[in-house]
Amino acid sequence: MIDNKKTYYRLLIILAILTLSSCTQFQKIKKSHEDGVIARLGDEKLYQSDIDKLLPENISKEDSIKFIEAFIKQWATDILIYQKAEQNTPNKKEINNLVSEYKKNLIIYYYKQNMVNTHVQKPTDDEVKIFYEENKQKFILTSPAIKGIIIKMPIDVPMQNKLKNKLTGKEIDIEYIEKYAIRYAYSYKLFHDNWLLSSSISDLENSDINIDHKGLYQITDSNTITLLQITDLIEKGLLAPFEIAKEEARDMLFHKKQVNYINSLGDNIYDYAIKHNQVIIYDINNNDNEQKNLTDNSLDNSN
Helix, strand or coil: CCHHHHHHHHHHHHHHHHCCCCCCCCCCCCCCCCCEEEECCEEEEEEHHHHHHCCCCCHHHHHHHHHHHHHHHHHHHHHHHHHHHHCCCHHHHHHHHHHHHHHHHHHHHHHHHHHHHHCCCCCCCCHHHHHHHHHHHEEECCCEEEEEEEEEEECCCCHHHHHHHHCCCCCCCHHHHHHHHHHHEEEEEEEEEEEEHHHHHHHHHCCCCCCCEEEEEEEEEECCEHHHHHHHCCCCCCCCCCCHHHHHHHHHHHHHHHHHHHHHHHHHHHHHHHCCCCCCEECCCEEEEEEECCCHHHHHHCC
């Protein structure tokens, strides 16, 4: 059974090629099921499959023709510009050197990444804890760390005073507060048992409050009221608690392990090459350019 959609797109491609008939750079080719070539510029060929995989679905006939024309034009233009540039570029040697250097660096990069992924394990929690304890100067708070409760509500919700009393009481009534928040609040967060950076709390993003003490903060605008009860606080500029610094410490330690492995990888490869006389260094102080093998045996012999 004939695939009508595919036949339709093939007809569109042929129509697009016909619109380029005035361009002498192209050799129009009768489309063949055998090779699938739809355009040629010199030795370069454009295949139907190159366009089929990019042609959007459910596209109109008019848009399809425009898409195909634009694709063929861009394909040909890129080739023509490259050919013109190649003919008129005087520093081809420099470009070839840059390409060669880039290729070498790219191969080295992927080799190192593969070796790191294979041989460097992510730090354990114990390793992260030790790293944190040994590098506390790296984990200084840039915003206050707080524990508490935050509730954002419509400005006209009932029983606000009772809620405030529950928030500021000697023993915070978590059960009442959570039931109230579920019923009336736009959003709320209970974090009285864990540390958060104040800068990470989305409901405080556009406020200008200065968080510098424990207690109740209130933020009001024309439509909402936000209550923030801080039960514990560590000021900006002091050591971040491990709970907050943990993932940053993990990333730092993992990066350190990766760098150390890459450095040791290079050293091991170099030492192996020296040991097996693959690297030969000449005595630069000898006018006769006497060959000097930096191996343990040659060093022993020279003494």
